[in-house]
Amino acid sequence: RKEVEQDPGPFNVPEGATVAFNCTYSNSASQSFFWYRQDCRKEPKLLMSVYSSGNEDGRFTAQLNRASQYISLLIRDSKLSDSATYLCVVNIRAGGTSYGKLTFGQGTILTVHP
Amino acid sequence: EAQVTQNPRYLITVTGKKLTVTCSQNMNHEYMSWYRQDPGLGLRQIYYSMNVEVTDKGDVPEGYKVSRKEKRNFPLILESPSPNQTSLYFCASTGVTPGLAGHDEQFFGPGTRLTVL
Numbered sequence: 407r408k409e410v411e412q413d414p415g416p417f418n419v420p421e422g423a424t425v426a427f428n429c430t431y432s433n434s435a436s437q438s439f440f441w442y443r444q445d446c447r448k449e450p451k452l453l454m455s456v457y458s459s460g461n462e463d464g465r466f467t468a469q470l471n472r473a474s475q476y477i478s479l480l481i482r483d484s485k486l487s488d489s490a491t492y493l494c495v496v497n498i499r500a501g502g503t504s505y506g507k508l509t510f511g512q513g514t515i516l517t518v519h520p
Numbered sequence: 521e522a523q524v525t526q527n528p529r530y531l532i533t534v535t536g537k538k539l540t541v542t543c544s545q546n547m548n549h550e551y552m553s554w555y556r557q558d559p560g561l562g563l564r565q566i567y568y569s570m571n572v573e574v575t576d577k578g579d580v581p582e583g584y585k586v587s588r589k590e591k592r593n594f595p596l597i598l599e600s601p602s603p604n605q606t607s608l609y610f611c612a613s614t615g616v617t618p619g620l621a622g623h624d625e626q627f628f629g630p631g632t633r634l635t636v637l
Contacts, residue, residue, distance in 0.1 A: 440625075450628050452625045452626070510555075
């Protein structure tokens with residue numbers, strides 16, 4: 407089983423649609439969680455961190471369910487510019503340091519069309 | 521401007537010809553990593569470094585070397601490249617998001633597309 411698994415996609419949605427991505431992780435010691443966005447042939451960039459209480463940033467909402475070991479990303483009112491690959495990222499911290507090992511999911515491709 | 525730079529951005533080489541991909545960050549980050557990204561496999565960590573002179577293997581270290589002589593630089597070395605190392609490579613450095621203890625954002629370089637013939 408992969409450490410981090412995402413919906414394979416691709417997702418093709420019209421502008422204005424609401425779309426949700428799920429991601430599961432296998433290591434219960436995982437301590438922090440992120441969604442990154444990667445545009446075609448570009449570097450990944452942090453979209454948002456995912457907090458235990460859930461968090462929202464404009465049209466984007468992230469949720470964490472530690473008991474079931476999954477995180478989700480909801481995008482409301484999709485824009486053409488939201489077309490990208492969305493990467494689920496899990497950080498397993500060890501040794502008492504502030505850094506850990508980031509493990510990436512394979513990514514889910516989203517295409518928003520007019 | 522805070523950034524991670526990589527050079528070269530594109531490289532075509534032949535099997536066995538040693539090459540180095542440079543990586544530099546200007547954010548005074550302690551932690552740096554190298555990843556490769558392949559279709560269907562996602563981003564996989566090659567090596568990482570917790571600080572100067574401290575490096576360790578990631579998930580796919582075979583065929584690669586790294587060094588960390590200075591905090592800002594973390595070059596990736598392929599002593600004898602082979603075609604299976606054809607990939608898109610990213611360098612990244614990690615900081616701690618202010619006010620959010622325990623949450624780390626990784627900043628990625630623009631990527632190096634390597635083809636080994």
